Amino acid sequence: MSIERRVQLVEMLFYDLDLEIAQFQKESSLGCVSGCGKCCTHPDIDASPLEFLPWAFHLFLNGEAENTLTKLNESENLTCHIYKPLTFPGQGRCSDYKYRGLICRLFGFGASRDKYGSLRLATCKIIKEGQSENYQAATEAISNGMNVPIFTDYYMKLNQIDYQMGSKIMPVNKALKMALEEVLQYYHYRPEAFIGLNAG
DSSP, X not given: OOHHHHHHHHHHHHHHHHHHHHHHHHHHOOOOOTTBOGGGGOTTOEEXXXXXXXXXXXXXXXXOHHHHHHHHHHOOOOSOTTEEEOSSXXXXXXXXXXXXXXXXXXXXXXXXXXXXXXXXEEOOHHHHHHTHHHHHHHHHHHHTTOOOOBHHHHHHHHHHHOHHHHSOXXXXXXXXXXXXXXXXXXXXXXXXXXXXXXXX
């Protein structure tokens, strides 16, 4: 399957998820604190290369893929490369928010199943404590059947697009590198595809 088609399918999956998250936020009244990027600063965020394929493709189209890959290879920073911190600790933003990964979209507004099969909202301490009433109400509503995006469901859908790239879970910066390498390698061996891309 071509890079363009895989990117299109991942973006369609993200579009569906964004609609589901928007509905969940509306029903639960939960939301991220403006300017907060604390969850992005964790050094142990894991992701798959496939969820960052649209980001890598975007950089490639704008002539920034090779330079970004070089920066990633030279960096020893464990914090997500796309995250840009602000002056205050724990505050920052995603520098490519439109192209953020699946994990970035799900965390805070997605649920995972515990060992008993019950859904548990995966969100941060800031939301749990700062929006405690809404959080408790949402937790109860989820247990009573309120719709919430489910991590495993979306990762299974991602795997169906490209199992090899979607099933590999690794540190986020390694996932970013692999996504860039996939795009660069694809067009290196198919220069005619890149020419056709520019012509289109």
